[in-house]
Amino acid sequence: xxxxxxxxxxxxxxxxxxxxxxxxxxxxxxxxxxxxxxxxxxxxxxxxxxxxxxxxxxxxxxxxxxxxxxxxxxxxxxxxxxxxxxxxxxxxxxxxxxxxxxxxxxxxxxxxxxxxxxxxxxxxxxxxxxxxxxxxxxxxxxxxxxxxxxxxxxxxxxxxxxxxxxxxxxxxxxxxxxxxxxxxxxxxxxxxxxxxxxxxxxxxxxxxxxxxxxxxxxxxxxxxxxxxxxxxxxxxxxxxxxxxxxxxxxxxxxxxxxxxxxxxxxxxxxxxxxxxxxxxxxxxxxxxxxxxxxxxxxxxxxxxxxxxxxxxxxxxxxxxxxxxxxxxxxxxxx
Numbered sequence: 001x002x003x004x005x006x007x008x009x010x011x012x013x014x015x016x017x018x019x020x021x022x023x024x025x026x027x028x029x030x031x032x033x034x035x036x037x038x039x040x041x042x043x044x045x046x047x048x049x050x051x052x053x054x055x056x057x058x059x060x061x062x063x064x065x066x067x068x069x070x071x072x073x074x075x076x077x078x079x080x081x082x083x084x085x086x087x088x089x090x091x092x093x094x095x096x097x098x099x100x101x102x103x104x105x106x107x108x109x110x111x112x113x114x115x116x117x118x119x120x121x122x123x124x125x126x127x128x129x130x131x132x133x134x135x136x137x138x139x140x141x142x143x144x145x146x147x148x149x150x151x152x153x154x155x156x157x158x159x160x161x162x163x164x165x166x167x168x169x170x171x172x173x174x175x176x177x178x179x180x181x182x183x184x185x186x187x188x189x190x191x192x193x194x195x196x197x198x199x200x201x202x203x204x205x206x207x208x209x210x211x212x213x214x215x216x217x218x219x220x221x222x223x224x225x226x227x228x229x230x231x232x233x234x235x236x237x238x239x240x241x242x243x244x245x246x247x248x249x250x251x252x253x254x255x256x257x258x259x260x261x262x263x264x265x266x267x268x269x270x271x272x273x274x275x276x277x278x279x280x281x282x283x284x285x286x287x288x289x290x291x292x293x294x295x296x297x298x299x300x301x302x303x304x305x306x307x308x309x310x311x312x313x314x315x316x317x318x319x320x321x322x323x324x325x326x327x328x329x330x331x332x333x334x
Contacts, residue, residue, distance in 0.1 A: 006074035009089035011096065016084045017071060021049035026071055027078040028055050028063075029291045030162075030258075032124065032148070033090035034078040035251040038287035040094050043242065044101045053077050056178075056187050057162045058293055060170040064177040075179075094244070106244040114238040118245035121221065122252055124148040131210050139210060143217035150221060151252045153214025156207055157317055158259045160197050161299035161306075163190045195302065199312045208316050215264065215319055218256070222265045225249075229270035235277055242281070250278060254288055258296060260303045263318060 007015075025041065025048050027034035041048055054062035055077070062068060063075045071086065072079045079086050080093040082100070087093045098106060107115050125146050127134055131153060134142070143150035163171075171191045174184040193200060198207045228237065237245040253275050256262065265271040278284055307314035 006076070007072065007086070007088045009092045011082075011085055011087050011092070013085050015086055017081055017086055019049075019081055019084045021047075022083055023048040024051060024081040025049070025078055026051045026053050026068070026081070028053055028058060029293050030055070030058055030296060031077050032251040032255070035254060035288060035291075036247050037078050037080060037090055037093050037097070038291065039247045039250055039283050040097045040106065040244075042283035042286040043104065043106060043247070044097060046097065046101055052291075056166065056170065056174055057159055058295060059166065061174050061177050064174075064179075094247075106242075106247065108241060108243060111238050111243060115243050115245045118237050119248040121145075121147045122245075122248035124152045126152065132206050136209060136213065139213045140217070143213050144220070147218070147221035147249075147252060150214045150217035151255050153210050154218060154259055154261055155255060156211060157195065157198060157303055158255065158299060160190050160193075160195045161302045162295060163187065164194045164302065165295050165298055166191060195306050195313065198316050199310070204316070211316060212319060215261075215317075218261070219264050222268055222271055225274070226265070226268040226271045229274055236274070246278065250284065250288065253278065258300055259317075260300060260307070261317075 023041075023046060025034075025037065027038060027050070029052065053068055054060050063077060069075060071081075072088065074088075078090060078093065079088060080096065081087070082096070087096050123146050125142060126149060127138055127142065131139065139153070143153055166187075168191065171188055174187055175181070178184045190197060193203070197203050198211070225237065228234070232239075234240060236242050237249060256264065265275070279289075303317075307317060
């Protein structure tokens with residue numbers, strides 16, 4: 001993510017942005033952080049004006065437009081705006097929402113440590129911001145440390161599938177407006193080869209191991225969640241109530257759904273029931289379901305179709321599971 005000219009985190013009362021509502025949110029449908037903030041707002045019952053900002057993966061570099069740079073020179077999403085004053089960085093935004101409307105509590109007293117554990121493990125921490133430059137040892141260490149990182153390693157098929165529906169004009173536009181040439185070039189390559197990138201030499205020598213590491217550790221994090229849920233039959237990550245821990249986990253499960261990775265918890269009955277419970281909440285419908293773009297649904301459908309038609313692609317995404325071995329057995333075989 002681009003950090004040059006990035007405003008500091010928190011509320012900026014010295015900035016007054018044009019606004020038409022007391023609370024506005026600039027966000028993207030696919031963005032992990034945007035999803036978390038939308039869920040918080042929905043859980044709190046806070047009305048806001050939605051300003052969807054496209055990233056190249058959902059259509060074009062709208063985040064690089066002159067209009068959006070007025071909102072956030074760092075060209076990142078989300079940005080929460082209250083009475084014209086922007087709040088930058090999603091963690092600060094979530095904290096601000098908590099103070100704005102303390103009830104219902106998303107960080108209940110007495111559960112602070114449990115909430116902190118799940119919110120921390122749901123973070124995405126990638127050394128240097130580039131998975132492709134990390135050694136296998138570093139990939140394993142990062143994925144083992146954070147559930148969010150392991151899921152991020154499974155995102156490549158999603159992004160590649162999305163790029164197949166991005167116009168070449170918008171790809172080339174990225175070279176003119178995006179400040180990181182390397183990432184603009186990566187978008188070009190991903191568009192050029194599409195979903196075939198994963199199984200095509202020489203790219204497969206990097207992509208397949210990244211997905212494999214992500215799959216292995218995502219399964220382990222899911223098993224840890226399953227154990228916590230089964231321990232006392234709790235409905236949510238920290239107990240009887242929906243908390244910030246669940247807010248953090250929702251975006252990870254949504255990405256697993258987007259990539260058709262539900263097979264990773266098909267046999268984890270507590271996790272499977274948890275995901276169904278999350279999807280039944282009104283906040284999920286308002287903050288996630290209603291924001292799924294047609295391009296996102298098409299990308300998931302393409303992944304499912306590719307797995308049916310191309311055995312090597314299915315094997316790259318599912319590993320030994322694709323060959324009839326359960327993920328638990330696959331892990332034990334290493």
